[in-house]
Amino acid sequence: MGDGARHIPEATVSRLPVYLRSLAELLDDNVPTVSSERLAEMAGVNAAKVRKDLSYLGSYGTRGVGYEVEYLAFQMSRELGLTRDWPVAIMGAGNLGQALANYGGFTDRGFPVACLIDADESKVGTRIHGIPVYAPADLPGLVQELGISIGIIATPATVAQAVADHVVASGIKSILNFAPTVINVPEGTFLRKVDLALELQVLSFYQEHRTPDRV
């Protein structure tokens, strides 16, 4: 039965995890249904946007009532591909890589840290917070064995492109880059970045250009 040939806009995709988190809260509180208005408030957006976003998933609401929390959460998880685990490999077992490895929030949400990869021979073979550290050359085998599907780049910026190339060559199709540099990946590989210095600079821009206090 045609699932509907809908194409979900990128902006909507980025909001789905926020809605899902709100739904999880409601589930915890045993709230059975939720209106777009309430969900909008929890997600920090407006109600029309919530309704339009949810409509891309299908018509899962009931007019006059709202959305059934559990059912909507399930449909959304399915859409986001969260009905299975996505093991991740963290590239670079330094300051950041170790902090990420120590973070429970990933495993909880279906993104178990399968391994750390580091070029530093003295780190290879050790375990960090229980997670084994391997050499870069081991990556292709690990991808096969452990079904690793996401690579997190936490190496110095200077080697980030080379590391990304290696990650792609090892068969990984999704990359999250923390190194403050632009990296290029071939078509068919998904890339997102987290750039802290950029965020701070954007903040300093707006603070510098503060709208003069209006009445």
Add this chain to the structure above:
Amino acid sequence: MGDGARHIPEATVSRLPVYLRSLAELLDDNVPTVSSERLAEMAGVNAAKVRKDLSYLGSYGTRGVGYEVEYLAFQMSRELGLTRDWPVAIMGAGNLGQALANYGGFTDRGFPVACLIDADESKVGTRIHGIPVYAPADLPGLVQELGISIGIIATPATVAQAVADHVVASGIKSILNFAPTVINVPEGTFLRKVDLALELQVLSFYQEHRTPDRV
């Protein structure tokens, strides 16, 4: 002298730091001028976008030649408010807060970590990587003394809103939130978020919905 009543689009503001980083690289290599095409390649965008973005800063290019690297970098730094330091306070000296405190990339770019703030009494009074840890009650005084202008929230999500409220009440106008929850701030306070689980979920969405390999 009207500086020009230009209003820079948000999307452009987010790209300026990327251009600036590219310009810094060129400066290192003693490259005197750069074309929009080359800059576009380095920043991973297209040339028309670069030219349009830069035009919001003013007419700093020379037709037939390109942009003078040093001059453009200066103008961009000025626009981003990077001609002065913006001391930051990190809220929460846990796993993430400590990793951030240990990261040199902030100070290098004009965002020195002035202090860590933690509610845990046993941490207060210690130093982490040379950065002193204070109690939440000390924050307003520190904001005054050290000129802290940005607060980074690295506390558990459950207390993030309360911490944000405290940060705002202490006189800080810009917040970068790492806690995976929506927080609200009053008008006039700038808020940006870094949400790792969201990024991973977006990646899993696209990997799940991979466009069937086209010829």
Add this chain to the structure above:
DNA sequence: GGTGCTTTGTGAACGTGTGCACGAGCGGGG
């Protein structure tokens, strides 16, 4: 079974961002 209240789903208008295409203007060479 009808009436009225509530809330969804979506067309349409608006605003923002992107990318092409080309005229304007500069530098260099003859």
Add this chain to the structure above:
DNA sequence: CCCCGCTCGTGCACACGTTCACAAAGCACC
């Protein structure tokens, strides 16, 4: 001094995203 090639700056058309506003549709109560 003029001409030619190069690259910027920008008007314009298009795509994408947001918001409004309202008809459609369900529920509850009588």
